[in-house]
Amino acid sequence: MQVIxxxxxxxxxxxxxxxxxxxxxxARLRGTGIAKREPEYISKKILEGKSVIxxxxxxxxxxxxxxxxxxxxxxxxxxxxxxxxxxxxxLAKQIKTKTxxxxxxxxxxxxxxxxxxxxxxxxxxxxxxxxxxxFSELTEDExxxxxxxxxxxxxxxxxxxxxxxxxxxxxxxxxxxxxxPKEKEKRGAIRWKQFKTFLANQKQVSQLRNSVYPKIxxxxxx
Numbered sequence: 001m002q003v004i005x006x007x008x009x010x011x012x013x014x015x016x017x018x019x020x021x022x023x024x025x026x027a028r029l030r031g032t033g034i035a036k037r038e039p040e041y042i043s044k045k046i047l048e049g050k051s052v053i054x055x056x057x058x059x060x061x062x063x064x065x066x067x068x069x070x071x072x073x074x075x076x077x078x079x080x081x082x083x084x085x086x087x088x089x090x091l092a093k094q095i096k097t098k099t100x101x102x103x104x105x106x107x108x109x110x111x112x113x114x115x116x117x118x119x120x121x122x123x124x125x126x127x128x129x130x131x132x133x134x135f136s137e138l139t140e141d142e143x144x145x146x147x148x149x150x151x152x153x154x155x156x157x158x159x160x161x162x163x164x165x166x167x168x169x170x171x172x173x174x175x176x177x178x179x180x181p182k183e184k185e186k187r188g189a190i191r192w193k194q195f196k197t198f199l200a201n202q203k204q205v206s207q208l209r210n211s212v213y214p215k216i217x218x219x220x221x222x
Contacts, residue, residue, distance in 0.1 A: 003061060003086065005094045007102055008046040008053040015053065015060040016042040022063070022081045027152070036150035037079060050106070052098045054082070054091055061086045064099040068107060069141040075103045075110040076144070080121060096124045100172075108174065113138050115167035122168060122199075126192045129177050130170040135162055138169050168199075 016039040023037060045051040045065040054062030061083040067076045077099045082092045103112050114130070115138070116122060122132075138144075145162060148154050157165040 003054050003056045003091060003094075005052060005054045005062070005091075005098050007049060007098070008051040008063075009049065010047055012053050012055075012060075013043050013046050015063075016040075016046065018060050019053075019063045019079075019081065022060075022083060023079060026081055042079075050102070052095055052102060054086075054095055056086070062091050062095045064095050066099065066103050066106065067144070068110065069139040069144050072107050072110050074139040074141070075107045075112050076139075077103060077112060077114055080116075080118075092120060093124050096121070097128065100128050104174065111171050111173050113169065113171040115165075115169050117166050117168070122170065122195065123192060125170045125172070126195045128172060129191070130172040131191060132195055132198045133169050133171045135164060135169050137171060 019042050020037055020039050027036065042051070042063075042065070046053075050067075051063065051065035053060060062081060064080040065078055067078050068074070069076070077096065080092065080096055080099075082095070100112065103110070112130070113133075114121070114125060115135075116125075145157075148157055148165075151157075153166050
């Protein structure tokens, strides 16, 4: 297995449909947390240079793309997907890190945020400098929130007046990023410990997340 992770360009547009199929399959399997995207949308992100693709011998095995909101004040790394055969190999972290670096390069002043139900993604985000936040600290752009309409849990978002859902919101403010590698690593460990405490508190507060609590317990007990 020789996987390459690169910023996608026009030569990768042919993989748009395969990426959409991977996203749909993952959403069906998990039953939560992944918004559907059309091939035209994925193609646009590829042609704009706002996506990262993972390939193994010409086969697409991972993908992630960038979206910007409120005049580039906020940037989201969205649609992170890894083929089932390549999960738990560290590929998700490679893709996420590459997309994070691309976001910082294209939008150096923007706050990078995301919403996810994946504990693995939450851990990667924490290591990159994200912190858990309430939805009120995310973008107010209605277009972003409309993108949640294709998620099976959209009704929860509506019922809570967009205050919470099964997803956890996380934000990385570039102004707070550590500049020294050792300091960055130390802060990442501290942030992950703080995030585990946050998850434990969320378990006590919200009854909306019953479906993910067993996974949270397993993670916290490690």
